[in-house]
Amino acid sequence: MHDIAFIRANPSDFDAAMTRRGGEAVSDRILALDARKREAQTRVQEAQSRRNEASKAIGQAMGQGDKDKAEALKAEVAEIKASMPEWEEAERETGAELDDLLARLPNLPADDVPEGQSEDDNVEVSRWGDKRDFAFEPKEHADIGPALGMDFETGAKLSGARFTFLRGDMARLHRALAQFMLDKQTRENGYTECNPPVLVNDDAMYGTDKLPKFAEDSFQTTDGRWLIPTSEVPLTASVADQIIPEPVEPIRLTAHTLCFRSEAGSAGKDTRGFIRQHQFEKVEMVSICRPEDSEAEHERMTHCAEGILKALELPYRKMLLCVGDMGFGARKTFDLEVWLPGQGAYREISSCSNTGEFQARRMNARYKPEGEKKTRFLHTLNGSGLAVGRTLVAVMENYQNEDGSVTVPEALAPYMGGVTKLEPAA
Missing domain, CATH: 1.10.287.40 (Serine-tRNA synthetase, tRNA binding domain)
Known part of the structure; x- marks a missing residue:
């Protein structure tokens, strides 16, 4: 607003x-x-x-x-x-x-957001990691996944296109990634773990700028509730209609939840594989802070997301989005794009946005500065830390072996119960 x-x-x-x-x-x-x-x-x-x-x-x-x-x-x-x-x-x-x-009007862009109309105009800020030199032609995850427990056929039979059924060690690796991400964000980065509802009301969706403009991008139940497109919605809306004491330190929240998106505007995009699903999981980061702290908090949040990729030794690049490619509520956004050798391309795995006071105005979330009578609107930020399914895809493609197996990254060993490699079914 x-x-x-x-x-x-x-x-x-x-x-x-x-x-x-x-x-x-x-x-x-x-x-x-x-x-x-x-x-x-x-x-x-x-x-x-x-x-x-x-x-x-x-x-x-x-x-x-x-x-x-x-x-x-x-x-x-x-x-x-x-x-x-x-x-x-x-x-x-x-x-x-x-x-x-x-x-229905988008947020105003920050002054340092570059001009441009599409992802082609985004600006690369930095790169990290060396791309693996394969002794064989690396395959896409959709080609090696079925033999490892990534069952696209059963998912489609049960629910239709853009649903997948994970089995065995593949399901365990997916769970391990989520646990690893949560532990990093809570134990090392100071986020408070939350377990919010995945069904929310109109007010929560409106306050986080998902309504009215993007109703078709989400799923609504017969009783009028909405399946969350990301836990940004309940985490940020947890301060709606509140006047909180001055947050000298940003309020940092994280959650691992199911997320649901209709992908109404993505017809024909990523129809193959596990990249773009109607149901997926994500570890979300949300920060709520004073206006003077939001720029530094944005950099910090992005750094927290980068830490997951570094720990998993996945090459990536950091992109500053142009005005034409930013989300509706963002005033400034950094995307992290992970290298997928099977596709031979960088693909988005995290998007970290500063929305300024845009969402806080919509949900009437304020704070009272110490010694002042008037209240001020908070600033809210959100980012993926990370998208679990896309990280699974990145691990599969970067850690694949010529025999179709996938080596488990060392950082995930404590979560895999001794499993060091995903082996293809005989």
Whole structure:
């Protein structure tokens, strides 16, 4: 959500930011709705004030025996009562139209976000790790996976496209990755582990900018709840409608959950394999902090995600997304892209975003600075630490052997109960 006071004071700057993100200049429309809403509010307030004055004057007139004056005042009060519903309705309708318009506009990009319209315009910040020199032609995970317990056929039979059934040591390796990630984020990086619901209400989805614009990208139950697209939703919404004490240290939360996405806008993309599923698992990181801390916290969060890839010795690159490739609620985003030798390409495995006060305004999440009377909006950040399924794919492709087996990374040994290699079925 956007600050209407900022738009009133800086309409041209607001339009320029929207244009950067590929949208239209809308400040004129916003300000026209705002003016109509404020006019209606003023009319309602003036009418209420005059009604109260006239009602008080009726009693005084009656006490003085001035029946004519009392009757005139009664007629005025009746007229005011009759006219107020029209202005009250105008205030409600205009306010709803204004709120709906603002809710559908993306966040303003930070000044240092590069220009561009697509992923081709993203800027590489750094690279880490050496790509493995294979003595054979590396295969894609979808080719070696079935013999190792990655059962695409059963998943499709049970649930349709973009579902997979994991078996045996493949399922164990998937679980080990999630446990390893959680332990890293909690024991080393200071995140508090949470176990949130995966079904949430409209308010939680709206507050984290998933509604109304992206309703089709999520699954909704018959009773109106939503299956979370990421645990960013419940973790961030846990501070909705709260005024918390000044967070001198950022509040850092993490969770390993199931996630669900309809992939409505991804028809034809990654239809083969385990990259893009309707149901997947992710270890999410969320930070809630003061505005002055959010930039440093963004760098720290991204570093925490990088630490997982380094520990697993998976080569990756860090990308700064351009304005045209950022998510709706982000003001600045770093993507981590892991090297997949089977595909011969870098693929996204984590996206770490600073949303500024965008989400906090939508969910009315505030803090009270020490020694101040007024409250301020918090800043919220979110990032994958990491996407479990995509990390499984990266391990499979980078640790594959010529005989179709996959070596278990050393960092995962404590979680695998002595299993050091995934062997293909005979």
